[in-house]
Amino acid sequence: MHDTKQVAELVESVDKGQDAQNPKKLTEFAKTFLTEIGACEVGVCTTQTLAGGPPSTDLEYVLPGARSAVSFAVPMDQEKIKRYLAKESHADHQADNIHVNFMVTGMASGLADYWKQKRIPSVGVAGNGVYRHDTPGGMYDFKPNISHRYLAVRSGVGWFGFSGNVITPSHGASVILGSVVTTAELEPTEPLVEEDRYCDDCKLCLASCTSGLMDEEERTSVSLGGREFSYSKRHHFQRCDLVCGGFAGLAKNRKWSTWSPGRFDVPDEEEKVGDALIEAVVASLPRPEIPGGFRQPALPASHKLNVTCANCQLICHPERNERKRRYKLLTKGGVVVQNSDGTLEAMTSAQAERHLAAMSPEQRAMYEKT
Ligand code: SF4
Ligand code: SF4
Numbered sequence: 001m002h003d004t005k006q007v008a009e010l011v012e013s014v015d016k017g018q019d020a021q022n023p024k025k026l027t028e029f030a031k032t033f034l035t036e037i038g039a040c041e042v043g044v045c046t047t048q049t050l051a052g053g054p055p056s057t058d059l060e061y062v063l064p065g066a067r068s069a070v071s072f073a074v075p076m077d078q079e080k081i082k083r084y085l086a087k088e089s090h091a092d093h094q095a096d097n098i099h100v101n102f103m104v105t106g107m108a109s110g111l112a113d114y115w116k117q118k119r120i121p122s123v124g125v126a127g128n129g130v131y132r133h134d135t136p137g138g139m140y141d142f143k144p145n146i147s148h149r150y151l152a153v154r155s156g157v158g159w160f161g162f163s164g165n166v167i168t169p170s171h172g173a174s175v176i177l178g179s180v181v182t183t184a185e186l187e188p189t190e191p192l193v194e195e196d197r198y199c200d201d202c203k204l205c206l207a208s209c210t211s212g213l214m215d216e217e218e219r220t221s222v223s224l225g226g227r228e229f230s231y232s233k234r235h236h237f238q239r240c241d242l243v244c245g246g247f248a249g250l251a252k253n254r255k256w257s258t259w260s261p262g263r264f265d266v267p268d269e270e271e272k273v274g275d276a277l278i279e280a281v282v283a284s285l286p287r288p289e290i291p292g293g294f295r296q297p298a299l300p301a302s303h304k305l306n307v308t309c310a311n312c313q314l315i316c317h318p319e320r321n322e323r324k325r326r327y328k329l330l331t332k333g334g335v336v337v338q339n340s341d342g343t344l345e346a347m348t349s350a351q352a353e354r355h356l357a358a359m360s361p362e363q364r365a366m367y368e369k370t
Contacts, residue, residue: 049188206232245277
């Protein structure tokens with residue numbers, strides 16, 4: 001029987017013989033490792049290819065001495081997305097979305113831990129829900145430790161669509177992004193070539209957004225390692241919080257909504273958005289719990305967050321006709337209300353009005369300003 005030292009020496013000599021730690025081999029290994037467990041796209045950035053980027057591209061923020069990052073995408077279930085957009089099933093896509101998010105976090109940790117065992121310091125970046133504490137508003141500024149989006153566009157995992165979501169050639173924007181930061185020197189991959197950037201400015205993402213986050217004309221751009229990337233300029237970020245938090249989501253024509261049961265107004269004036277969010281949060285706190293959901297550190301421990309929108313992401317399929325079909329599903333699916341047991345239900349606009357009118361003034365105040 002071999003002793004453990006002999007086994008370690010044997011493994012090390014095989015790795016050495018195969019030159020397993022050279023940048024090309026390590027890069028190929030990362031792609032294989034992540035693809036084998038569910039990634040649909042994998043790319044690599046380095047400190048050079050991210051040079052000049054915003055603070056959330058500073059790899060050393062999570063790992064001193066970091067030189068490279070592996071970026072990857074994992075697809076969500078397309079059939080569940082269609083039923084979610086049509087408002088036929090909230091639970092199925094919500095569960096899939098949460099599951100894929102945690103899977104991505106686990107996949108990133110898995111590769112990082114594998115490399116750490118091989119004495120290559122590495123960190124798996126969580127898929128979502130980790131924010132910097134060293135900004136003026138701390139966690140509530142919602143500044144990520146590392147931006148998966150910037151790493152993804154620079155490494156060719158996807159490209160910025162008009163919406164600002166990362167759109168992948170294989171699964172559109174319906175992916176969850178992950179990153180692994182490492183001290184290893186890896187071979188960077190190139191941004192997507194023009195023919196793989198399918199965004200044609202159809203603006204169905206804009207049409208499916210009830211918050212007014214995206215500017216229709218102006219764009220914002222970012223430079224990463226000498227390459228320029230751009231997407232629609234963002235208005236007040238808390239517009240999206242109002243809708244994605246489940247406080248608002250009714251379309252202007254009041255005929256369709258997101259899965260948000262709340263119908264508080266999203267003010268046109270930027271300076272009123274912050275107060276509108278606080279007012280809606282306070283009014284909504286006593287609502288019954290929606291089935292499913294996930295714990296979010298920005299909320300009290302007693303409360304869960306639910307997936308109620310993401311329309312701009314889920315509508316954005318690589319095929320334009322499929323985008324149009326999804327937009328139709330969304331806008332013909334009715335509006336959502338909450339029942340007293342917490343469940344969500346889609347119905348016509350008129351039925352929803354009657355549902356709200358039948359509530360006591362205290363109940364109704366949890367959903368809209370009366
Ligand atoms: S929905 Fe249309 S405009 Fe928006 S990102 Fe996708 S392809 Fe671009
Ligand atoms: S998630 Fe919803 S509210 Fe937020 S930008 Fe996308 S469509 Fe608009």
